[in-house]
Amino acid sequence: MLIDNKNIANILKSKSLKVTPQRLLVLKAIINSKNHPTAENIITYVKKFNPNIGIGTIYKVLDTLVKNKIIQKVETYNDVMRYEFHTKNHHHIYFSDKDLLLDYYDNNLDSILNNYFKKKKIPKLNIESIKVHITGKQKLK
Amino acid sequence: MLIDNKNIANILKSKSLKVTPQRLLVLKAIINSKNHPTAENIITYVKKFNPNIGIGTIYKVLDTLVKNKIIQKVETYNDVMRYEFHTKNHHHIYFSDKDLLLDYYDNNLDSILNNYFKKKKIPKLNIESIKVHITGKQKLK
DNA sequence: TTGCATGCAAATCGTTTGCAACCCA
DNA sequence: TGGGTTGCAAACGATTTGCATGCAA
Numbered sequence: 001m002l003i004d005n006k007n008i009a010n011i012l013k014s015k016s017l018k019v020t021p022q023r024l025l026v027l028k029a030i031i032n033s034k035n036h037p038t039a040e041n042i043i044t045y046v047k048k049f050n051p052n053i054g055i056g057t058i059y060k061v062l063d064t065l066v067k068n069k070i071i072q073k074v075e076t077y078n079d080v081m082r083y084e085f086h087t088k089n090h091h092h093i094y095f096s097d098k099d100l101l102l103d104y105y106d107n108n109l110d111s112i113l114n115n116y117f118k119k120k121k122i123p124k125l126n127i128e129s130i131k132v133h134i135t136g137k138q139k140l141k
Numbered sequence: 142m143l144i145d146n147k148n149i150a151n152i153l154k155s156k157s158l159k160v161t162p163q164r165l166l167v168l169k170a171i172i173n174s175k176n177h178p179t180a181e182n183i184i185t186y187v188k189k190f191n192p193n194i195g196i197g198t199i200y201k202v203l204d205t206l207v208k209n210k211i212i213q214k215v216e217t218y219n220d221v222m223r224y225e226f227h228t229k230n231h232h233h234i235y236f237s238d239k240d241l242l243l244d245y246y247d248n249n250l251d252s253i254l255n256n257y258f259k260k261k262k263i264p265k266l267n268i269e270s271i272k273v274h275i276t277g278k279q280k281l282k
Numbered sequence: 283t284t285g286c287a288t289g290c291a292a293a294t295c296g297t298t299t300g301c302a303a304c305c306c307a
Numbered sequence: 308t309g310g311g312t313t314g315c316a317a318a319c320g321a322t323t324t325g326c327a328t329g330c331a332a
Contacts, residue, residue: 018331020287039321054289059322061287075216075274079297080321093266109257113273116250125234127277132254133216136268159306161312180296195314200297202312220322221296288329297319304313 003031015068022046022053026061027070036074036082036101074101075133091132104134144172156209163187163194167202168211177215177223177242215242216274232273245275 008027009019017023029045030037037045043058062083065071074082074092082101091104113130149168150160158164170186171178178186184199203224206212215223215233223242232245254271 018286057288073218075218077214077216079220079222081220093263112253112257116253122234124280125277126280127275129276131274133272133274134268135270136266139265139267159311198313294323
């Protein structure tokens with residue numbers, strides 16, 4: 001998918017959100033980011049192109065995007081929020097030695113898990129997503 | 142496992158940590174808690190038995206316990222820390238409609254995943270744990 | 283035009299820190 | 308006794324809030 005401002009504007013329009021330069025910038029920051037930017041990462045990126053943008057505005061935009069399911073919050077072990085573009089199901093690999101979180105796509109794994117939980121029903125739960133979180137350290141050699 | 146102060150003291154001693162009333166209380170709060178208490182939950186519990194304990198002390202005790210792998214931090218989607226007693230590998234079920242996080246034990250699932258990743262090596266990664274995170278909503282009927 | 287969005291600054295709140303007094307081993 | 312631990316209060320830092328102004332539709 002090629003990303004330009006028109007594409008991003010369409011994402012906003014599809015949710016009946018007003019298209020503003022601030023929202024375009026914030027959303028572009030997240031889409032262009034390789035790995036789960038923190039609010040601080042996003043602020044740094046956005047300020048390069050619009051130094052006058054308010055921090056509060058950025059947080060409000062992030063909140064709006066999350067509420068509209070355009071982006072989502074990522075679970076973390078420390079206390080800063082990370083965000084990612086809302087995309088198809090994927091898993092996470094966490095390098096604990098580096099506090100680095102990578103996406104991991106594996107259709108094969110997805111179907112194994114889906115089949116497993118299709119058979120093994122969990123009482124009173126409608127499953128919406130099944131994600132695997134792998135923790136490890138970098139192999140040195 | 143029956144838990145009394147002697148058991149908890151032994152956990153601390155096994156890590157060569159000094160046994161103090163504050164540490165006993167904090168650790169007891171976590172062990173007795175059914176589901177992943179926040180620091181605030183722990184503070185409330187502990188203050189019932191020792192109103193004079195300092196908030197800073199509680200955070201320092203939590204930090205010490207995490208560093209000694211007696212407890213661990215739990216990944217969350219909001220910005221408060223949650224803790225759990227360090228125990229054998231388990232998975233999490235998250236009820237998004239209630240912000241409720243439950244433990245899920247499944248040896249069968251564990252071996253499926255371990256076998257899968259034993260075959261499918263991930264480059265440059267020494268896996269330490271594989272956890273499944275299931276998100277869903279409560280089934281209404 | 284009009285209501286939603288922005289910029290700004292103050293406020294909030296969970297967590298951390300520094301240090302003197304304390305107390306477990 | 309001595310070094311790790313505690314209590315306290317101030318500091319910190321990420322995020323939120325309120326409000327006047329601005330701007331997209």
